[in-house]
Amino acid sequence: MPEPEAGPGQVVIDVDRAGVCGTDVELFTGQMNYLHTGRSSYPLRPGHEWAGTVTAAGPGTDPAWVGRRVTGDTMIGCGNCPRCLAGRHHVCARLSELGISDGIPGALAERLAYPAAYLKALPATMDAGVGALVEPGGNALRSLEAAALNSGERLLVLGTATIGLLVAMFARARGIETHLLGHRERSLELARSLGFGNAWTRETLPDGAWDAVVDASNAPHLPALAVDLVEPGRRVVYVGLAGSPSTVDTRSIALKDVTAVGILGASAGLSGTITAYADGSVDPRGVIAATVGLDEIIDVLAGQRPAGAGAGPKILVDPRK
Structure with a gap:
């Protein structure tokens, strides 16, 4: 894949952790319904549960994002239709789903280009694995x-x-x-x-x-x-x-x-999830079974559990492992 660049309104993120979801597995195996309706097509890079650090900001993007630890919404709306303007961008008729539907390559990569309008800041002290669990937590x-x-x-x-x-x-x-x-x-x-x-x-x-x-x-x-x-x-x-x-x-x-x-998507639950994780009222680390590198992702997507994995259901990816 070419190195991502921050276009207008975008940032580039160094991905610290990405989670593997059942949706990612269905995209890999071909069972995902979107592949049959035309909403998704190959080639496709999955990954919609993630945390990382902003390393570049494109034109029209606040440079203050650079250096911040972040996660972001999976649901990317057009921003202009009545649904988006009413706060229901997650059901926008022109919705793009990060790493799921055609449009925005996902976070199973070292770096990710992403629209800054959908970023959520994470506390600097939050564990990267916990940050990658914000999206499922929002759901x-x-x-x-x-x-x-x-x-x-x-x-x-x-x-x-x-x-x-x-x-x-x-x-x-x-x-x-x-x-x-x-x-x-x-x-x-x-x-x-x-x-x-x-x-x-x-x-x-x-x-x-x-x-x-x-x-x-x-x-x-x-x-x-x-x-x-x-x-x-x-x-x-x-x-x-x-x-x-x-x-x-x-x-x-x-x-x-x-x-x-x-319930479709985590959008309205992301901020509350970050708060609950940060104040310790909810500790999601017990759901994590293992953290693997990108070179192991094929086996994980094919349904194999890594050697030595714990009992939890969630596999995380460290792109630099």
Whole structure:
């Protein structure tokens, strides 16, 4: 790849860490739906979870960014349409998704050219790995806030991968009684090791009133289960995506007066996530399994766990390792 240059309104970033997401894996294997709709095409450089340091600023960009540690939004809108002007750039009709859709090469590289308008400053003391977890954390925080819970109420999170665990961490920080539902004993053991004693399989899940259910899984049968389990008049939040269509009976939603909320992207949750990580109320480091170099990325994208990896679901990349 040619060395990136900072065009008008852009910066160049030395990438310190990048996370590997399930979306990156689907882009690599060809399973990603965008490849079949034309929204994404090869060649494509993935990577949308990242942290780094600004090393150059292009024309029209504030030079004060140079030297700052940053992360940034995955969702890059046009900036001029009614959706963008109303603060909904993440659903812009001309949306570009960093490292996912055609337009902006992603962060699985030593350096990244990126629009300065979408940067988020990180504290100079924040660990690079933690900085790379801001993007998934933003999705998790948005999911929790969409659940509309108060301290002491009961939340059930479906899924014990990165997003599910982060949702649970944000919920715990707000005094919410948090339970997780998984199906692999290894992932349940990880959840328990992170302090979530209420980690269950479907067979062991206790009865009770679930004031909200967040589906952070990729299982096509769980969206319907979420509606079945949630208390009438409360909320179900969908942040996970199954590889095949899922079916939810809208009669169940209507007759239980349930509010169903979909979450696309971390945009509105990025700043809150940085604050929570910085003040220590949420510590995401337990989800990190290993940090590899770019020369190992092919095996990771193909689904192989690095030798010596811990129990966490997240693999990070150090481009200079």
